[in-house]
Amino acid sequence: MKIKSATFEISAPNLAGAPRLAQPEFAFIGRSNVGKSSLLNLLTEQNNLARVSDRPGKTRLLNFYSINQNWRLVDLPGYGYAHVSKTERADFNEAVAAYIEERENLRGVFVLIDSRLEPQPIDLEFVAWLVETRVTFAVIFTKADKQSPSRTKEAVARFREVALAELDPPPEIFVSSSKTKAGRKEILAYIGERL
Numbered sequence: 795m796k797i798k799s800a801t802f803e804i805s806a807p808n809l810a811g812a813p814r815l816a817q818p819e820f821a822f823i824g825r826s827n828v829g830k831s832s833l834l835n836l837l838t839e840q841n842n843l844a845r846v847s848d849r850p851g852k853t854r855l856l857n858f859y860s861i862n863q864n865w866r867l868v869d870l871p872g873y874g875y876a877h878v879s880k881t882e883r884a885d886f887n888e889a890v891a892a893y894i895e896e897r898e899n900l901r902g903v904f905v906l907i908d909s910r911l912e913p914q915p916i917d918l919e920f921v922a923w924l925v926e927t928r929v930t931f932a933v934i935f936t937k938a939d940k941q942s943p944s945r946t947k948e949a950v951a952r953f954r955e956v957a958l959a960e961l962d963p964p965p966e967i968f969v970s971s972s973k974t975k976a977g978r979k980e981i982l983a984y985i986g987e988r989l
């Protein structure tokens with residue numbers, strides 16, 4: 795899969811504001827600060843397409859990006875960020891849940907997991923919920939440049955055991971880094987197969 799063009803299309807607070815269904819979509823979800831927006835920039839090779847920030851909670855809307863003018867990447871608001879107001883937080887979770895459960899042109903969800911951390915309760919909860927929706931998903935372990943490959947391998951094995959052991963078939967797994975570009979080719983190939 796070659797990305798020839800990538801442009802911001804629209805931000806929406808909820809499903810009602812999403813663009814027309816015509817094009818297939820792949821969405822990024824994961825805890826705040828895990829690297830969703832960075833991954834979008836990595837895949838499209840545009841450093842400033844999605845806003846990246848050290849401050850968690852940066853992406854607060856459903857952001858739709860048009861790729862090659864015939865499919866989309868969707869940068870979703872992160873979960874698990876406690877510093878937005880309660881009503882706002884509920885709204886975001888509601889919008890993300892509705893998007894994943896109801897979006898007809900959603901071809902796949904990428905769940906991003908910080909490769910440096912032990913499985914976090916909120917990630918486990920989210921994956922369990924996602925399995926229930928029966929949406930096709932893959933798992934991406936981010937920020938691999940921040941530790942040794944063997945540590946990342948351990949983290950992947952541990953997450954597999956705790957969260958994915960009972961899934962048949964098991965979800966596809968990727969390791970990524972927005973610094974070294976690791977994972978880019980593999981993730982794009984995965985998308986290409988499902989378009």
Ligand code: GTP
Binds near residue numbers: 826827850851940972
């Ligand atoms: P929210 O929009 O708040 O949910 O966050 P996000 O998941 O979109 O994370 P974002 O891409 O904004 O990245 C958060 C921070 O992690 C930024 O400081 C990024 O530069 C950093 N970061 C993201 N991915 C990587 C990576 O692969 N390697 C390293 N070293 N830093 C990364």
Ligand code: MG
Binds near residue numbers: 845853869
């Ligand atoms: Mg973001």
